[in-house]
Amino acid sequence: MKVAVMGAGAVGCYYGGMLARAGHAVVLIGRPQHVAAVCRDGLFMHTQSFQAQVPMQASTDAGAVRGAQLVLCCVKSPDTETAAMAMAPHLDPDACLLSLQNGVDNAERWQAVLRREVAPAVVYVATEMAGPGFVKHHGRGELVIGPSSCSDELLALFAAAAIPVTISDNVAGALWAKLIVNCVYNAVSAITQLPYGHLVQGDGVPGVMRDVMAECLAVAQAAGVVVAGDMWQAVQQIAHTMPGQLSSTAQDLARHKPSEIDHLNGYVLRKGEALAVPTPVNRVLYALVKLLESR
Structure with missing residues (x-):
């Protein structure tokens, strides 16, 4: 073929x-x-x-x-x-x-x-x-x-x-689950230029990750999307299975290339605004990555 x-x-x-x-x-x-x-x-x-x-x-x-x-x-x-x-x-x-x-x-x-x-x-x-x-x-x-x-x-x-x-008959839910993982890890990895295994050991970082996840889940629910399973467990598992991985957003910024942040945390931010769901932590991460891109 x-x-x-x-x-x-x-x-x-x-x-x-x-x-x-x-x-x-x-x-x-x-x-x-x-x-x-x-x-x-x-x-x-x-x-x-x-x-x-x-x-x-x-x-x-x-x-x-x-x-x-x-x-x-x-x-x-x-x-x-x-x-x-x-x-x-x-x-x-x-x-x-x-x-x-x-x-x-x-x-x-x-x-x-x-x-x-x-x-x-x-x-x-x-x-x-x-x-x-x-x-x-x-x-x-x-x-x-x-x-x-x-x-x-x-x-x-x-x-x-x-x-x-x-x-999968619920590919929308699977896409949102992947989006949530990306929103949790990509921006923080990009801002710090650190891999996932290192990130999760940072003071206060797990709390930020939980906040990002909660906002994303609230937006998904408001959009009528069913995200199955224990999302926090799925988020934690990524750091164990890919401890040395830098996010694609981190790789883009390191190479001075535009990232996909508009379609990750930026998408959640826009969707949240449309559905009247507040997403303050996603907003901060999005704004910081955009600033780094502008360099």
């Missing part, structure tokens, strides 16, 4: 690389320096279970999605509409589209531009770009996907590539 990864950052490269190792024809669509390295040497994958140079195609042109039967949409949340418009003229009519992005509304935003089904996915993986053509995997790797016309095909495809997948 031809698979295109639109937005070949850390997440897209990990899943694209796993599918390429399983024998699929993968093309990564990304930035010139990264594309040049992959075209020259393949993608180097350093994971918890293997290290390998994985040959695959790469391009800077959105037209490389042409002929793909599966498109993994992995661009940063602020780039969703731009990427959708760039891809639109080249998409195969029968292609399956899957959004592997932070935030809760990206699949809807893809659908609004493309006017076709885009399945949302919740991504649980710790990974980073360690250099051009070099993706480093720190842990996990499972996906939770919303039901779609491609569900059965996706289950088989990812299982054969050693990627655990669950199809």
